[in-house]
Amino acid sequence: MKIAICGLGTVGSGTFNVLARNGFDIAARAGMAIEVIRVASRRMNPACELGSTQFTTDIFAVASDPEVEVVVELLGGTTIAKELILKAIENGKHVVTANKALIAEHGGEIFELAARKGVTVAFEAAVAGGVPVIKALREGLAANRINWLAGIINGTGNFILTEMRDKGRAFEDVLKEAQALGYAEADPTFDVEGIDAAHKLTILASVAFGIPLQFKRAYTEGISAIAPEDVQYAEEFGYRIKHLGIARRLEHGVELRVHPTLVPETQLIAKVDGVMNAVMVDGDAVGPTLYYGAGAGAEATASAVVADLVDIARALRQGVAVGVPSLGHNPEHLNDLEVVPVEDVVSAYYLRILVQDHPGVLANVAQILSEHSINIESIVQKESEQHDGLIPMIMLTHRVHEKNMNHALAVIEALPDVVGKVTRIRVESFS
Amino acid sequence: MKIAICGLGTVGSGTFNVLARNGFDIAARAGMAIEVIRVASRRMNPACELGSTQFTTDIFAVASDPEVEVVVELLGGTTIAKELILKAIENGKHVVTANKALIAEHGGEIFELAARKGVTVAFEAAVAGGVPVIKALREGLAANRINWLAGIINGTGNFILTEMRDKGRAFEDVLKEAQALGYAEADPTFDVEGIDAAHKLTILASVAFGIPLQFKRAYTEGISAIAPEDVQYAEEFGYRIKHLGIARRLEHGVELRVHPTLVPETQLIAKVDGVMNAVMVDGDAVGPTLYYGAGAGAEATASAVVADLVDIARALRQGVAVGVPSLGHNPEHLNDLEVVPVEDVVSAYYLRILVQDHPGVLANVAQILSEHSINIESIVQKESEQHDGLIPMIMLTHRVHEKNMNHALAVIEALPDVVGKVTRIRVESFS
Numbered sequence: 107m108k109i110a111i112c113g114l115g116t117v118g119s120g121t122f123n124v125l126a127r128n129g130f131d132i133a134a135r136a137g138m139a140i141e142v143i144r145v146a147s148r149r150m151n152p153a154c155e156l157g158s159t160q161f162t163t164d165i166f167a168v169a170s171d172p173e174v175e176v177v178v179e180l181l182g183g184t185t186i187a188k189e190l191i192l193k194a195i196e197n198g199k200h201v202v203t204a205n206k207a208l209i210a211e212h213g214g215e216i217f218e219l220a221a222r223k224g225v226t227v228a229f230e231a232a233v234a235g236g237v238p239v240i241k242a243l244r245e246g247l248a249a250n251r252i253n254w255l256a257g258i259i260n261g262t263g264n265f266i267l268t269e270m271r272d273k274g275r276a277f278e279d280v281l282k283e284a285q286a287l288g289y290a291e292a293d294p295t296f297d298v299e300g301i302d303a304a305h306k307l308t309i310l311a312s313v314a315f316g317i318p319l320q321f322k323r324a325y326t327e328g329i330s331a332i333a334p335e336d337v338q339y340a341e342e343f344g345y346r347i348k349h350l351g352i353a354r355r356l357e358h359g360v361e362l363r364v365h366p367t368l369v370p371e372t373q374l375i376a377k378v379d380g381v382m383n384a385v386m387v388d389g390d391a392v393g394p395t396l397y398y399g400a401g402a403g404a405e406a407t408a409s410a411v412v413a414d415l416v417d418i419a420r421a422l423r424q425g426v427a428v429g430v431p432s433l434g435h436n437p438e439h440l441n442d443l444e445v446v447p448v449e450d451v452v453s454a455y456y457l458r459i460l461v462q463d464h465p466g467v468l469a470n471v472a473q474i475l476s477e478h479s480i481n482i483e484s485i486v487q488k489e490s491e492q493h494d495g496l497i498p499m500i501m502l503t504h505r506v507h508e509k510n511m512n513h514a515l516a517v518i519e520a521l522p523d524v525v526g527k528v529t530r531i532r533v534e535s536f537s
Numbered sequence: 538m539k540i541a542i543c544g545l546g547t548v549g550s551g552t553f554n555v556l557a558r559n560g561f562d563i564a565a566r567a568g569m570a571i572e573v574i575r576v577a578s579r580r581m582n583p584a585c586e587l588g589s590t591q592f593t594t595d596i597f598a599v600a601s602d603p604e605v606e607v608v609v610e611l612l613g614g615t616t617i618a619k620e621l622i623l624k625a626i627e628n629g630k631h632v633v634t635a636n637k638a639l640i641a642e643h644g645g646e647i648f649e650l651a652a653r654k655g656v657t658v659a660f661e662a663a664v665a666g667g668v669p670v671i672k673a674l675r676e677g678l679a680a681n682r683i684n685w686l687a688g689i690i691n692g693t694g695n696f697i698l699t700e701m702r703d704k705g706r707a708f709e710d711v712l713k714e715a716q717a718l719g720y721a722e723a724d725p726t727f728d729v730e731g732i733d734a735a736h737k738l739t740i741l742a743s744v745a746f747g748i749p750l751q752f753k754r755a756y757t758e759g760i761s762a763i764a765p766e767d768v769q770y771a772e773e774f775g776y777r778i779k780h781l782g783i784a785r786r787l788e789h790g791v792e793l794r795v796h797p798t799l800v801p802e803t804q805l806i807a808k809v810d811g812v813m814n815a816v817m818v819d820g821d822a823v824g825p826t827l828y829y830g831a832g833a834g835a836e837a838t839a840s841a842v843v844a845d846l847v848d849i850a851r852a853l854r855q856g857v858a859v860g861v862p863s864l865g866h867n868p869e870h871l872n873d874l875e876v877v878p879v880e881d882v883v884s885a886y887y888l889r890i891l892v893q894d895h896p897g898v899l900a901n902v903a904q905i906l907s908e909h910s911i912n913i914e915s916i917v918q919k920e921s922e923q924h925d926g927l928i929p930m931i932m933l934t935h936r937v938h939e940k941n942m943n944h945a946l947a948v949i950e951a952l953p954d955v956v957g958k959v960t961r962i963r964v965e966s967f968s
Binding site for chain 1: 549551555556558559562563564565566567568572660666667668669673675676677678679680681682747755805809812813820821822823825826827828829830833834836837839840841842843844847848851852853856857858860861862865867870926
């Protein structure tokens with residue numbers, strides 16, 4: 107099978123190197139050799155030795171090269187990459203991509219063209235790097251009605267939260283280290299504000315529930331507002347704070363949300379630390395399952411790219427395209443479950459309220475919560491004084507509609523003894 | 538797609554029920570309805586309502602029924618089940634089975650016939666129940682040279698070890714409870730002596746390394762000799778005792794072994810408790826990954842059976858059989874790596890030596906270990922006296938050839954101050 111790699115950055119060079127190093131084993135599995143006949147990139151990458159492989163800076167040339175059977179798009183971005191992929195499909199080529207933004211935002215259009223042209227567009231590498239979780243959802247769990255999934259799907263964010271917990275460090279401090287280590291970009295917005303995770307969650311949810319890709323409807327909240335004391339108080343209550351992408355099937359719709367979350371420390375996913383990724387998936391037949399591994403890195407991501415290539419080769423060997431639909435469901439069977447607004451989500455909450463240490467404040471706060479049908483599960487008023495007579499009041503609530511919580515917090519924040527905004531973090535126990 | 542279910546026990550009825558309940562979603566994924574047209578079993582099962590599905594006690598009739606496209610073998614055992622499967626294949630039918638003993642012991646013969654007849658024999662349900670780990674190894678990680686894998690692949694054993702640790706209970710005591718709960722069979726040998734795990738490990742290793750199935754060469758050691766104090770001492774050293782199946786690729790061969798193992802408590806797999814299963818897989822490109830979920834139970838196992846059926850349906854829709862070879866490698870490319878004898882395995886050890894509390898015993902033991910090139914990592918002599926002046930000496934060693942350890946222990950056990958056999962448990966850190 108003759109392929110072209112477009113983009114020779116981290117993942118592109120990793121893919122080239124894995125195919126070169128493990129070519130013999132990969133051919134034994136795929137039933138044919140996978141040969142890189144073109145590499146197209148703006149510049150060479152010293153991390154890989156191309157040897158006799160033809161190199162070009164003309165990315166679009168490979169999409170019309172009659173010798174190329176599969177175009178591997180590893181450029182990133184949603185403009186040139188999209189144009190390249192559409193052109194390759196138009197020319198009857200299969201496509202493998204690691205581009206989560208492109209699939210989450212334009213996958214519908216791309217898959218539709220691919221279906222018309224009878225070619226495969228594979229994207230295992232777009233979510234959780236080398237962890238084959240798209241395959242698990244689309245094939246391995248095909249018997250199940252998926253109830254919910256929850257994932258640590260951004261390694262940068264998980265590294266930051268892990269360091270904050272292990273060493274009591276502040277967000278900004280760890281972010282700087284992550285940037286120095288190359289875990290975080292110079293502009294970290296995509297990672298720490300949850301946009302990258304929302305792209306991946308959008309893809310996971312579509313495959314899990316058979317709904318169209320709807321990135322714009324995902325609720326997204328980052329981790330930059332998490333304070334070291336929140337990490338510590340969560341711990342005292344028996345929880346870890348993780349930045350999760352959560353998708354849940356309701357009777358009348360689907361929840362799609364990325365936000366910091368308190369998770370009981372006894373849950374396996376609470377113990378996934380550092381840059382590692384993990385996705386929990388709960389199916390009605392199988393129950394809870396979990397998939398764990400490196401979510402980024404040259405060869406981990408290449409592992410998923412090459413797995414997609416092997417799928418295509420195994421199909422080509424039989425003279426067909428890959429028989430698994432892009433979103434796991436045949437297009438005519440995608441359902442129309444609506445993404446519900448975050449105000450309608452039901453969740454438990456962690457609250458940190460900074461108050462003047464006056465008698466009656468606790469009673470006032472409790473009264474307001476009660477009037478909004480919010481039950482308190484536990485409450486701690488810290489004795490240690492901070493900020494001139496201010497003390498933090500920490501509590502966990504039972505599950506409540508987000509709408510009610512919003513109303514209650516508006517009233518609480520207006521109390522004369524309450525200082526500033528209330529910190530609130532959602533709590534999920536996955537039981 | 539018209540199928541027959543043979544065997545209506547726990548998994549058979551689970552499969553029938555999942556197909557009935559989720560039939561609409563499954564068809565949306567498979568691209569066609571999966572219809573159970575025959576159920577063959579010695580007796581009916583009140584757990585499922587067959588409705589108009591034709592029931593027969595003649596198991597072999599379905600294997601020659603021209604209407605049946607796929608035979609689902611859920612009888613268990615290696616005699617009638619084998620005969621049924623071979624007959625179904627001879628008649629050009631695809632086969633799905635959950636039968637690990639049969640695949641581990643007779644898979645070679647079965648796959649050979651299936652390849653000749655151009656049909657699929659699928660067995661995802663044979664390992665780790667509903668966790669799609671065969672698919673992960675065979676497809677999702679196809680880019681990798683697999684370095685090693687290690688799994689908690691027997692739920693009964695893990696339940697017993699978890700209870701022993703959480704509650705300080707004795708093996709026999711927990712086993713009785715497991716039997717009462719239905720987690721363990723009346724004859725628990727298969728589970729607690731590691732035979733069931735060795736069947737599953739044999740299958741995992743073949744798919745991972747592309748070697749023929751060699752169940753008879755797997756080293757198998759059970760958990761019935763684990764004492765509550767071993768669990769407790771392991772904990773004091775920062776370890777958990779897990780019953781693991783371990784397969785490791787060496788330059789000149791493959792390790793294949795099932796035994797109790799001390800695992801650092803910081804490892805994710807050490808935290809997999811109760812009846813749950815998990816398999817870690819380390820590939821040269823992807824690094825360590827982990828797959829977790831229910832390893833047994835009616836619907837969890839049915840989840841894997843039905844996933845195999847969906848794979849077959851998606852292929853049939855394109856007019857082909859499933860394009861993935863049974864053991865992940867094309868038969869002509871299976872390699873001839875030998876399973877190495879356990880004496881050649883290199884491992885660290887936990888040792889518990891019961892000694893007379895005389896001066897010089899520790900020095901004697903240390904001297905003997907040193908003479909066999911065994912380095913001690915840490916050692917604890919318990920003060921509390923047991924058994925009339927006897928004290929336990931607990932130690933962790935560095936990695937050493939099993940052969941050396943065997944020789945050293947024979948000498949130590951012959952010391953006049955050493956009482957009885959030395960307890961030894963292998964230690965793996967997976968780093």
